[in-house]
Amino acid sequence: MSTCLLRVYDTSVTALLDVRGLTVEVPTTQGWVRPVNEVSLEIAPGETLGLVGESGSGKTMLSLALMGLLPAGTRTSGEAWLMRGGVPFGADRVAQNTKQFNVTGQALVPPQSPGVSSEVSRKNLLALTERQMQSVRGREIAMVFQEPMTSLNPVMRVGAQIAEAIRAHDRQLTRAESAARVLTALERAAVPNPKVRARQYPHQLSGGLRQRVMIAMSLAASPHLLIADEPTTALDVTVQKQILELLGRLRHELGLGMLFITHDLGVVAQVADQLAVMYAGRIVEHGPAREVLAQPRHPYTQGLLSASPRLKRSRLKPIVGNVPRLDALPPGCAFEPRCPLRLPECVAAVPELRAAALDAQHETSGAHRARCVLV
Amino acid sequence: MAEPLLTARNLKKSYRQSSSVFGGGETQHGRRIAAVDDVSLTVGVGQTLAIVGESGSGKTTLARVLLRLVEPDEGEIVFAGRDLIAARGAGLRALRREMQMVFQDPYASLDPRMRVGEIVAEPLEIHETHLARAEKRQLAATMLERIGLGADAQERYPHEFSGGQRQRIGIARALILRPKLVVADEPISALDVSVGAQILELLAELQREFALTYLLISHSLPVVAQLATHVAVMRGGKFIETGPAEQVLEHPAHPYTQALLAAVPQVPGN
Numbered sequence: 001m002s003t004c005l006l007r008v009y010d011t012s013v014t015a016l017l018d019v020r021g022l023t024v025e026v027p028t029t030q031g032w033v034r035p036v037n038e039v040s041l042e043i044a045p046g047e048t049l050g051l052v053g054e055s056g057s058g059k060t061m062l063s064l065a066l067m068g069l070l071p072a073g074t075r076t077s078g079e080a081w082l083m084r085g086g087v088p089f090g091a092d093r094v095a096q097n098t099k100q101f102n103v104t105g106q107a108l109v110p111p112q113s114p115g116v117s118s119e120v121s122r123k124n125l126l127a128l129t130e131r132q133m134q135s136v137r138g139r140e141i142a143m144v145f146q147e148p149m150t151s152l153n154p155v156m157r158v159g160a161q162i163a164e165a166i167r168a169h170d171r172q173l174t175r176a177e178s179a180a181r182v183l184t185a186l187e188r189a190a191v192p193n194p195k196v197r198a199r200q201y202p203h204q205l206s207g208g209l210r211q212r213v214m215i216a217m218s219l220a221a222s223p224h225l226l227i228a229d230e231p232t233t234a235l236d237v238t239v240q241k242q243i244l245e246l247l248g249r250l251r252h253e254l255g256l257g258m259l260f261i262t263h264d265l266g267v268v269a270q271v272a273d274q275l276a277v278m279y280a281g282r283i284v285e286h287g288p289a290r291e292v293l294a295q296p297r298h299p300y301t302q303g304l305l306s307a308s309p310r311l312k313r314s315r316l317k318p319i320v321g322n323v324p325r326l327d328a329l330p331p332g333c334a335f336e337p338r339c340p341l342r343l344p345e346c347v348a349a350v351p352e353l354r355a356a357a358l359d360a361q362h363e364t365s366g367a368h369r370a371r372c373v374l375v
Numbered sequence: 376m377a378e379p380l381l382t383a384r385n386l387k388k389s390y391r392q393s394s395s396v397f398g399g400g401e402t403q404h405g406r407r408i409a410a411v412d413d414v415s416l417t418v419g420v421g422q423t424l425a426i427v428g429e430s431g432s433g434k435t436t437l438a439r440v441l442l443r444l445v446e447p448d449e450g451e452i453v454f455a456g457r458d459l460i461a462a463r464g465a466g467l468r469a470l471r472r473e474m475q476m477v478f479q480d481p482y483a484s485l486d487p488r489m490r491v492g493e494i495v496a497e498p499l500e501i502h503e504t505h506l507a508r509a510e511k512r513q514l515a516a517t518m519l520e521r522i523g524l525g526a527d528a529q530e531r532y533p534h535e536f537s538g539g540q541r542q543r544i545g546i547a548r549a550l551i552l553r554p555k556l557v558v559a560d561e562p563i564s565a566l567d568v569s570v571g572a573q574i575l576e577l578l579a580e581l582q583r584e585f586a587l588t589y590l591l592i593s594h595s596l597p598v599v600a601q602l603a604t605h606v607a608v609m610r611g612g613k614f615i616e617t618g619p620a621e622q623v624l625e626h627p628a629h630p631y632t633q634a635l636l637a638a639v640p641q642v643p644g645n
């Protein structure tokens with residue numbers, strides 16, 4: 001019912017994930033509030049979208065909505081189309097395209113290769129039943145969380161936990177087959193001594209190894225989309241570097257699309273092709289990562305960049321005030337009360353996401369948009 | 376060289392490895408782990424010494440030893456010209472009021488059942504028992520005003536405040552006794568970027584205003600770069616590199632410091 005066949009006519013169908021107008025509403029004593037408000041985004045196969053926002057921006061709620069893991073009582077509207085069967089062309093080709101993308105900064109529209117079926121089916125994640133969603137989670141979309149210790153079962157050997165994830169989607173496997181797949185999964189996540197590690201419990205592993213185990217587990221059923229929610233925030237910097245390198249390598253090897261959620265602009269600069277900045281539930285700026293970071297157009301993105309500590313001592317410019325409460329949002333632009341550039345019209349209405357004007361000095365892709373009256 | 380406020384020589388602190396069934400599976404029973412292994416340091420008045428290290432490096436244990444929250448196995452500590460290790464009773468209490476701490480987690484470090492005014496005035500209850508209630512309230516109100524919360528915050532509870540505001544409350548509590556030394560253990564790592572920058576700015580302002588000396592414990596080199604005058608890089612309980620902040624951060628000599636610096640994701644721009 002919610003799965004339909006489409007022919008590849010328009011480029012949007014090449015998106016692995018195509019989210020349109022996703023809204024999540026949560027009941028409070030003050031009425032319904034919207035932690036996620038009319039969010040639209042796309043992720044192509046092999047592409048990483050960095051989603052940046054502070055606490056309360058809605059970035060985690062968005063990922064939970066895509067995974068069908070929202071708390072009971074919430075309601076969602078909008079669409080989230082996931083291409084079924086994932087990548088309709090070779091993963092190596094995706095890797096090439098992604099590299100090309102990085103060099104030119106152009107939006108990725110993969111050419112259709114001959115011999116590949118022109119028919120792909122898509123499903124709207126928001127319309128699936130819990131039962132249908134169970135076969136999507138893990139097999140088509142997987143998630144890696146911030147704190148691997150709380151996501152792993154402390155009283156179960158890690159190998160058994162990975163085997164459980166594998167067998168959930170492939171019940172026919174023999175013990176030997178699933179053991180072999182566990183080792184492959186651990187090797188893929190570059191876990192040293194995978195045979196030894198598989199027999200250990202989470203507390204016997206370092207934070208970095210636990211996160212590698214989480215990654216191994218999440219990729220065990222070969223999903224096409226990985227949602228990584230602050231996957232390196234709890235780790236030391238040297239370990240963070242290794243995990244970021246691992247994720248970068250895996251996405252090339254597996255043609256993995258990735259939604260990478262973080263509050264760290266340094267991390268996002270390292271991993272993301274595209275970047276979306278969220279504030280109070282809405283995307284306020286969106287575009288090729290390098291362009292957005294080099295030429296931020298929304299005052300909030302500009303503020304985040306000037307508030308981020310760097311290795312050279314520089315006068316940080318904090319953003320004044322605090323993130324607004326969702327039950328007390330300002331009438332127009334949610335950033336208006338904190339904005340150094342605010343104008344009288346900012347309180348009139350929520351600005352649209354508008355294409356940032358082309359700049360003669362910088363190469364712009366035309367895909368860069370910001371939700372600000374100044375753009 | 377500034378006059379030294381805090382000097383430590385050859386500090387050592389080791390712990391016995393847990394031998395319970397839930398202990399680490401790879402280590403032997405009863406092995407001693409050196410959390411602080413022969414560390415010496417000097418912090419001058421008005422300086423900020425940052426102790427940088429990854430988890431397990433011993434930086435938090437060192438901070439606790441320096442505050443004498445944990446007794447060292449060996450070594451000496453001289454604080455404001457007095458022997459901190461030998462101090463007892465009233466003498467120790469007098470030294471303790473000069474050294475205060477700002478904690479990492481502004482959610483866990485404030486008692487949820489106390490009003491903010493009581494939280495901020497609590498150190499006065501211990502160290503300034505002669506003050507009248509009204510005087511304590513007045514001091515708390517002034518301090519809350521100074522750290523940017525307004526005196527009406529006194530009547531409210533911690534849960535009514537955001538993370539950044541709570542960290543301001545923690546700072547107000549640390550400063551109300553006008554200490555000489557403030558130990559800040561990861562003061563912004565639980566905060567959002569925009570709010571963390573506010574707290575760093577506030578800490579820098581307060582340092583000038585109250586002539587504070589800071590001991591900053593952090594895993595984040597960019598945060599350290601904003602505040603520190605001196606940096607000590609810690610690993611395995613030892614200082615492996617120390618020096619003025621610019622020297623350590625811009626011309627690191629030790630390969631480990633170089634690796635730490637190289638691993639920091641660079642924020643583009645500026």
